[in-house]
Amino acid sequence: MTTQSSFVLFPLGDRRFALRAEDVSELALPGRLQEFPHTTALLSGVILRRGRIVPVCNIAPLLVGPEAKPGRFYLMAHTSAHRGEWTAIPVTGECELATCNAASPANYAPEYVTAVLARGDELIPVVDLAKLISGEVH
C-alpha cells in the first residue's frame, strides 16, 4: 500500500534519506558548534539558531558508516519525542522537498525506517529520527 505525502530528501555521503516534511523546519548553514562534556551518543554539541539552543545530532555514522563526510548544512528537525525542540542534523548537501508515494519498508529494514520512497531507480528510506536516536542511546 502507498500513500502520498511530503518529504524532505537529504544527502548523507553518496546516499539520500528522507524525513517527513512536517518534521523539518529549515535548512541552515552550519553555525558555530559549541561543545561541552556529555555522555549522550550521537550528539556533538549545540548551536545557537534564532535565539534557540539547538542540539546537533550527527546521524551520518549510523546511516552511512564511520567514514561519513562532515555536514555542509544543518537540517533543523523535530523528533516526535520532543515536539517543541529542534535538533540540527548535519547533511552533506542540498535538500529537496518532494511529494511522493511512500511504500512500506521491507521486513528486514531497521526499525527506524518507517517507509521507502521510489524516485526513478533510487529507493530512499524515510527515517524516524526519534527511533533512530533512541535506538542508539539504548
Add this chain to the structure above:
Amino acid sequence: VKRGEAMILFAVASYTFAISASAVDEIRSADALQSFTPSPRLRVPEVRHTLKRDGKTLFVVDANLHFRLLPSRITRVLLLRNVPIGIAVNETHRMTEVSAVYSLPRAFKGEERDWYRGVALIGEDVIPVVNPSAFLDEEQLQRLQLEIASERSTKGATA
C-alpha cells in the same frame, strides 16, 4: 528559565563552565591540597584530594574525572557552601551575571542531565551551569567521612 543570577566561570580542560556564585563559599589555590586515595569499595574515584579548613576535612572532587575528561592541570579549588566538598578545576575566570539559565535540551539524555542545572548564554557562548549537588551525594560523603575517621583511629592506635 531562571533569570538574573551571579555566576563564577571556571575552566576544566578546554571547556568553560559556570557555577552559581551563591553555591561557592571560597576559591582557594590548589597548593594546599593533600593527596587522598579512597578505597575502591567507596566508589568515589573522582575524589583524589582533601583539604583542611577550620580543622575540618573537605573532600575535593577532580572536575576532570567528574566530567569524564582527560587530565588537565589543577590550579584552583572551589569550596562549596554548606557542604565539605571542593571542586578542583583548571582555573577560575571571572564572575558575571547571567540573564537566564535555560533547560538543557531534552536530546541530552546521559549523565549530563545530572551534571548540569541548565545552560547559560554569555554573549554568543553557551555555557553549561553545573549542578553543585551532583559532585558528591550524601551517601558518598558519609562513606568518605567514615573512611577518614577510620584512618585517624588507626593512626591513633599505632601512635
